[in-house]
Amino acid sequence: MSETTSVLHIFNSLSGKKESFVPIEDKHVGMYVCGPTVYSNVHLGNCRTFISFDLVFRYLKYLGYSVRYVRNITDAGHLEHDADEGEDRISKKARLEQIEPMEVVQRYTVDFHKTLAAFNTLAPNIEPTATGHIIEQIEIVKEIIASGFAYEVNGSVYFDVEKFNTSNTYGALSGRKLEDMIHNTRALSGQSEKKAPQDFALWKKAEPQHIMRWPSPWGDGFPGWHLECTAMSTKYLGDQFDIHGGGMDLKFPHHECEIAQAKATNKKNPVNTWMHANMLTLNGKKMAKSTGNNILPNELFEGSNPLLSKPFSPDVTKFFMLQAHYRSVLDLSSDALEAAEKGYNRLSTGIKMLSQLPKSSKSSLDVSEVIQAYHTAMNDDFNSPVLIAELFETVKLIYRVNDGEETLTASDIEQLRKSINAFVYEVLGLTLEVAKKEDNTFLDKALEVLIEMRDQARASKDFVTSDRIRDALLAKGIQLKDGKDGTSYTLKS
Numbered sequence: 467m468s469e470t471t472s473v474l475h476i477f478n479s480l481s482g483k484k485e486s487f488v489p490i491e492d493k494h495v496g497m498y499v500c501g502p503t504v505y506s507n508v509h510l511g512n513c514r515t516f517i518s519f520d521l522v523f524r525y526l527k528y529l530g531y532s533v534r535y536v537r538n539i540t541d542a543g544h545l546e547h548d549a550d551e552g553e554d555r556i557s558k559k560a561r562l563e564q565i566e567p568m569e570v571v572q573r574y575t576v577d578f579h580k581t582l583a584a585f586n587t588l589a590p591n592i593e594p595t596a597t598g599h600i601i602e603q604i605e606i607v608k609e610i611i612a613s614g615f616a617y618e619v620n621g622s623v624y625f626d627v628e629k630f631n632t633s634n635t636y637g638a639l640s641g642r643k644l645e646d647m648i649h650n651t652r653a654l655s656g657q658s659e660k661k662a663p664q665d666f667a668l669w670k671k672a673e674p675q676h677i678m679r680w681p682s683p684w685g686d687g688f689p690g691w692h693l694e695c696t697a698m699s700t701k702y703l704g705d706q707f708d709i710h711g712g713g714m715d716l717k718f719p720h721h722e723c724e725i726a727q728a729k730a731t732n733k734k735n736p737v738n739t740w741m742h743a744n745m746l747t748l749n750g751k752k753m754a755k756s757t758g759n760n761i762l763p764n765e766l767f768e769g770s771n772p773l774l775s776k777p778f779s780p781d782v783t784k785f786f787m788l789q790a791h792y793r794s795v796l797d798l799s800s801d802a803l804e805a806a807e808k809g810y811n812r813l814s815t816g817i818k819m820l821s822q823l824p825k826s827s828k829s830s831l832d833v834s835e836v837i838q839a840y841h842t843a844m845n846d847d848f849n850s851p852v853l854i855a856e857l858f859e860t861v862k863l864i865y866r867v868n869d870g871e872e873t874l875t876a877s878d879i880e881q882l883r884k885s886i887n888a889f890v891y892e893v894l895g896l897t898l899e900v901a902k903k904e905d906n907t908f909l910d911k912a913l914e915v916l917i918e919m920r921d922q923a924r925a926s927k928d929f930v931t932s933d934r935i936r937d938a939l940l941a942k943g944i945q946l947k948d949g950k951d952g953t954s955y956t957l958k959s
Contacts, residue, residue, distance in 0.1 A: 479740040496707035498699040503540040504574040518792035520587040537590040596694040621671030621685035640718035692723035814898040816861030826873035
């Protein structure tokens with residue numbers, strides 16, 4: 467951890483503003499992030515969310531916090547269309563493919579881990595599953611019934627939202643008023659066993675054909691989707707913890723229901739800071755398998771989707787995502803990925819050049835100010851695009867030092883190297899050096915040919931051809947440098 471003069475501020479979805487981050491327990495952070503429902507291959511939108519919270523996890527660790535990062539696996543209880551009726555997504559997949567539900571879970575959990583490993587994300591400290599915490603969920607349902615905020619009907623248990631709202635606030639996170647919700651859905655009353663359409667399932671009775679089922683005091687059934695996160699977050703992080711994250715689409719109803727369940731049992735707000743990552747669109751439209759406007763991670767890495775001009779590595783894709791703030795909508799396109807790849811290569815080349823810079827007896831600028839800019843960016847609600855912009859400014863500085871326009875001492879160069887490595891590799895989680903080596907193989911070979919042609923022209927005193935090759939390459943951003951050991955090249959930023 468490097469010294470920094472600024473304080474970390476995080477945008478809290480509950481208050482709607484940036485707040486100074488002060489953990490409940492000094493030097494310790496409890497963070498829970500809603501994980502995937504493992505009934506299909508993880509899509510890029512979900513990957514963006516997990517990459518965003520990997521950034522949060524990494525920076526908190528960089529600041530010296532001991533972080534307990536919990537991210538669940540939803541392997542039961544998530545019904546279609548996020549509703550209280552219909553079929554469990556995993557059970558449906560198992561029925562259609564005529565396999566066991568846990569085969570579905572295993573297949574797509576492995577895919578999820580493999581994909582996030584490709585993006586070089588850190589594993590959470592704990593990765594609990596919904597099916598591994600059925601007992602805890604049943605106990606919470608009992609507590610909510612005892613508190614008077616739930617009722618049982620025909621083997622199912624529902625949360626009484628109207629009754630809860632008389633002494634609490636339901637809708638504070640999403641900015642919704644219960645009165646408006648009641649008005650907009652009043653016509654549906656009486657079409658369900660629930661007292662009111664706003665009530666949500668804590669426990670659902672399993673029909674005879676339902677595959678995934680567990681015994682409970684109310685009969686065989688399965689937990690409601692919202693219940694699992696309350697059970698697992700409080701079990702591993704306590705009744706109150708520091709950060710709860712997830713995609714913007716989970717704010718309502720999922721996270722709103724989590725707050726209600728926790729307050730019904732513990733009489734307190736469960737989370738100090740709620741964080742939500744925004745969505746990823748494709749060519750200006752929402753990603754959807756039904757319309758074909760969709761790309762899976764493997765298709766991106768292999769270039770096998772017709773919407774792409776070429777393959778893009780996981781590292782370039784991650785860099786592309788980090789160039790936008792986690793709270794902003796990000797539109798993915800082949801052109802945008804190509805632009806990100808050029809910037810990625812420029813950053814990689816600049817970092818590679820850092821170890822080869824000439825060293826002077828004194829510096830012409832204050833390196834600490836350069837490094838402070840990195841901290842300032844990340845302390846402003848994990849502002850990765852500003853951090854990347856500052857890194858590009860540093861690359862320009864590296865070129866100026868290399869060209870003799872600025873000077874740095876050996877100690878300043880080492881200090882800069884350590885900070886850049888920390889923010890690029892530890893905080894952003896990029897793997898530039900390995901990827902850059904692969905990307906430059908063909909470029910190196912092509913330039914070897916051009917340099918040899920230029921050397922032959924110079925030896926023949928054909929300086930017109932020699933200068934033409936040099937100037938043409940420079941116009942394309944490639945600078946040739948003649949030295950006693952031959953000619954080398956650098957990519958200009």
